[in-house]
Amino acid sequence: MSECMEVTATTLLEPKMPRSWRRASKPHKFCPGCGHGDVLKALGTAIDDLGIQDRVVFGCDIGCSLLAWDFFECDTVQAHHGRTTPVITGIKRARPDRICIAYMGDGGGYAIGAQHLVNAATRNERITVILANNTNYAMTGGQMAPTTLPGQKTETCPYGRDIEAMGNPTLGPEMVAAITKENAYVARGTMANMRQLTTMLKKALQNQIDGRGFSFVEALASCPTNWRMNAKSTWDFVEKEMPNYFKVGELKVPAPKEG
Amino acid sequence: MTDQTINQQKPVQGEKRMFMTGNEVIAYAALAAGAEMMCGYPITPQNEIMHYWTRLAPKYERRFLQTEDELSAGFSTLGGVLAGRRAFTATAGPGNVLMQEPLSMAEMMRIPIVLIVQQRGGPSTATVIYSQQEVTLTCYGGNGEGARIVYSPSNHQELYDYTLKAFNTAWTYRFPTFILGDGYQAKMRESLTIYDPAVRGVQMVPTEPIIGGPGAPGTEREAVHLRNTFNTEEELYEIITAMMGEYDRIAPSIVEHEAIQTDDAEILILSHGVVSRATAAAVRELREAGIKVGSFRPITLRPFPVEALRNALKPVKKMLIVESAQGQLAKLCKEAIYGETTPIEYIFKPGVGVTAEEVVAKVKAMA
Numbered sequence: 001m002s003e004c005m006e007v008t009a010t011t012l013l014e015p016k017m018p019r020s021w022r023r024a025s026k027p028h029k030f031c032p033g034c035g036h037g038d039v040l041k042a043l044g045t046a047i048d049d050l051g052i053q054d055r056v057v058f059g060c061d062i063g064c065s066l067l068a069w070d071f072f073e074c075d076t077v078q079a080h081h082g083r084t085t086p087v088i089t090g091i092k093r094a095r096p097d098r099i100c101i102a103y104m105g106d107g108g109g110y111a112i113g114a115q116h117l118v119n120a121a122t123r124n125e126r127i128t129v130i131l132a133n134n135t136n137y138a139m140t141g142g143q144m145a146p147t148t149l150p151g152q153k154t155e156t157c158p159y160g161r162d163i164e165a166m167g168n169p170t171l172g173p174e175m176v177a178a179i180t181k182e183n184a185y186v187a188r189g190t191m192a193n194m195r196q197l198t199t200m201l202k203k204a205l206q207n208q209i210d211g212r213g214f215s216f217v218e219a220l221a222s223c224p225t226n227w228r229m230n231a232k233s234t235w236d237f238v239e240k241e242m243p244n245y246f247k248v249g250e251l252k253v254p255a256p257k258e259g
Numbered sequence: 260m261t262d263q264t265i266n267q268q269k270p271v272q273g274e275k276r277m278f279m280t281g282n283e284v285i286a287y288a289a290l291a292a293g294a295e296m297m298c299g300y301p302i303t304p305q306n307e308i309m310h311y312w313t314r315l316a317p318k319y320e321r322r323f324l325q326t327e328d329e330l331s332a333g334f335s336t337l338g339g340v341l342a343g344r345r346a347f348t349a350t351a352g353p354g355n356v357l358m359q360e361p362l363s364m365a366e367m368m369r370i371p372i373v374l375i376v377q378q379r380g381g382p383s384t385a386t387v388i389y390s391q392q393e394v395t396l397t398c399y400g401g402n403g404e405g406a407r408i409v410y411s412p413s414n415h416q417e418l419y420d421y422t423l424k425a426f427n428t429a430w431t432y433r434f435p436t437f438i439l440g441d442g443y444q445a446k447m448r449e450s451l452t453i454y455d456p457a458v459r460g461v462q463m464v465p466t467e468p469i470i471g472g473p474g475a476p477g478t479e480r481e482a483v484h485l486r487n488t489f490n491t492e493e494e495l496y497e498i499i500t501a502m503m504g505e506y507d508r509i510a511p512s513i514v515e516h517e518a519i520q521t522d523d524a525e526i527l528i529l530s531h532g533v534v535s536r537a538t539a540a541a542v543r544e545l546r547e548a549g550i551k552v553g554s555f556r557p558i559t560l561r562p563f564p565v566e567a568l569r570n571a572l573k574p575v576k577k578m579l580i581v582e583s584a585q586g587q588l589a590k591l592c593k594e595a596i597y598g599e600t601t602p603i604e605y606i607f608k609p610g611v612g613v614t615a616e617e618v619v620a621k622v623k624a625m626a
Contacts, residue, residue, distance in 0.1 A: 022477070022482065053475070053476070053477070054474075054475040054476065057342075057470055057471045062488065066486075066488050069484055069485075069486040069488070070484040070486075072482070073476055073477035073482050074476055074477075074482055075470045075471050075472075075476055075482055075483040075484075076470075076482065076483065076484045076485065077341060077368075077470055077483075077485045078485060078486040078487055078488060079334065079364070079487075080334070080360060080361075080364055080487070083330060083331075083334045083360070083361070083364075085331075086326065086330070086331040086332075086333075086334035086335040086338065087334045087335065087337055087338040087341070088338060089324070089331075089335045089338060090296075090298065090324075090334065090335030090336060090337060090338020090339040090340075090341070090342070090346075091338040091339070091341055091342045091470065091471060092338075093296070093322055093324055093335070093338070093339065094295075094296055094322070094338065094339040094341075094342035094343070094344045094346070095342040095343070095468070095471055098342070098471045115327050115328060115331070116327065116330075116331055116334075118327075119326070119327035119331065
């Protein structure tokens, strides 16, 4: 009986984590219910499955993604808001043998760093960009983001996003798919389907490992703190509302590698 | 000659007398310094640095990336430096404004990037060739109080010498390092000797990966986790205090100046960069006319040669500060000599060159 209890206690103390996660920085610093933890779990699993932890250079942006600066047992650099893509581009071009990952939010990727995302995609940089889309600027207190849905309320659109005045939400993967070559990998996954998201991230990283082209994965992610939602509403928003506008799936898959 | 033999050659061998533009000088100096990577974005008057680099670099397996803007040029250069490459970028004017963002990250994270600034007129787009109006921005352009090193060369030989030196300074002390030139120096042709640093006994400081180095992180070594965000005011205070303390300690070994006939000078002319060629010529002429005049030129604008300037001031009764800007050098000088009561006069010509004749006339009026 006592043995059983000990096992239980150990299990509670040591939850299952990807090997590439850095245990010393867990539990992680994101809010309860935040999607970043899940996206980074999928990424950690993908890194483990591909056995690339020793070669990964991970870059995180500013915004909530900055909290991932010591998340992995991988070499990591925190950049400026929107600038992770060029930092990671520079590292990759200097050291093509490294697997270079730029991790950011929707503000960093689609607003302040949009020119970097567009041009890195156009140049077909052999890097992997992973973007968590939670429809708002969360670290700064929940302002409207390029991805805020029509009618969605935020601190800077308290009466709901008016698409007449503010345009439609950015469709990132669709944009990246339109400007990349056929050997790019582009997908939108969701924390609501972790198995699929992990597979997408593995394919994105494999595309870089193969040296074929740019790879980009947007992950739909929750932000209960700024959405001001309870668990059920949060999950409904991620699972039901977000995919109505942000279609989940692969947008560009390179043909199987020859040989 | 096969590609292989080309690659094994040093881009600059022995010593060679050349007649080049300043931008060409910088490209050759960067090659001779063993710079491995340049990322850049077009802006006049620095473009030809990229033009020469893109022609020469592939022959020696050096890298180049033309980016979408100066932000990207600066940040991807930082990526190259983090990966252990001797990497640099170049810019001017409004590009220098954008470049301050990556450079402030370099200050916080102690990334040894080298940035060449060829000053042009400002504010805004202004003029494309010449000014000395980027002194304040280049010396103090970051947000917060970062530490950086700024060299202001005055001729093509110095452009070469100090570009070589900038890489060594950056990689020795791990502070971002600037060469502050201008469009006249960039576009003008002049004679100089280019050389393989080894033949002059100059060893290039070896580089190493700051991130993504050898060994498995977590098992064979600690993973590298670099950040520029801090959680508490106290944490930041400690970092800035330590950084500034270190900068103050190393400053005496970095600081440089040139003093001409200052021992008995009753009038001291202060200038920097290309303008100091006019002031040096003026000193020669004025000395021939029997006027006790000398000139002082900070070569490092940051750290500023405070002690040397204060020493040079001892016999001086009047000072003249000359610059192609509205008092940016003057601000640095006045801070350095705080407490001195020597009267100061000025020739401020923002965005316009200064001739020896103007300086001679002014000093004669002061004498």
